[in-house]
Amino acid sequence: MDASDMGVDLNEILLTAEQIDARLSEMAAQIDADYEGRDLLLVGVLNGAVMAMADLARKLHNRANMDWMAVSSYGSGTKSSGVVRILKDLGTDIHDRHVLIVEDIIDSGLTLSWLVANLRSREPASLRIAAVLRKPDAAKVAVDVDYVGFEIPNEFVVGFGLDYADHYRNLPFVGTLAPHVYGG
Numbered sequence: 671m672d673a674s675d676m677g678v679d680l681n682e683i684l685l686t687a688e689q690i691d692a693r694l695s696e697m698a699a700q701i702d703a704d705y706e707g708r709d710l711l712l713v714g715v716l717n718g719a720v721m722a723m724a725d726l727a728r729k730l731h732n733r734a735n736m737d738w739m740a741v742s743s744y745g746s747g748t749k750s751s752g753v754v755r756i757l758k759d760l761g762t763d764i765h766d767r768h769v770l771i772v773e774d775i776i777d778s779g780l781t782l783s784w785l786v787a788n789l790r791s792r793e794p795a796s797l798r799i800a801a802v803l804r805k806p807d808a809a810k811v812a813v814d815v816d817y818v819g820f821e822i823p824n825e826f827v828v829g830f831g832l833d834y835a836d837h838y839r840n841l842p843f844v845g846t847l848a849p850h851v852y853g854g
């Protein structure tokens with residue numbers, strides 16, 4: 671899927687596929703340097719992080735294992751509440767492992783905050799976070815994010831794994847939707 675397939679539903683491309691790819695290369699180089707000589711476990715947060723995980727993992731030169739968690743956040747509408755339910759847990763015991771959470775976006779930061787507390791209780795050797803996108807509200811939550819791709823404005827974005835009503839995840843870029851799509 672690309673911009674031409676969206677027609678009038680696309681408002682604006684915020685980040686092109688090329689910009690995302692270049693930034694992920696930089697992040698991968700930093701991660702390679704930071705984890706040199708250590709076995710890394712990448713934990714992708716389904717569904718949104720699929721593209722980020724696939725691209726970032728393939729750019730790493732160091733060895734990396736991959737595992738996945740699916741969580742659902744209770745909330746009203748598009749806002750998450752911070753109360754999270756595990757839909758799919760890790761298949762890996764992360765005790766004493768070097769774990770890097772891979773997220774597509776940190777919006778309110780509540781999902782990540784819960785996830786960090788949950789994974790920390792399993793006593794990994796280290797726990798860090800990589801996110802492709804971060805919105806301003808994430809600053810309200812006290813979670814250190816070690817690798818951030820882009821700081822973006824507080825707009826509803828789709829593409830590169832991010833959805834609206836489960837659509838548009840398969841766009842190669844990050845864009846905003848025309849208001850008529852979501853009744854705005």
Ligand code: PRP
Nearest residue numbers: 716717718750775776777778779780781
């Ligand atoms: C998105 C995204 C993060 C979370 C961020 O997932 O992938 O996990 O929201 O929001 P927060 O910072 O406000 O908690 P979502 O729950 O939409 O599920 P999805 O990944 O399946 O789209």
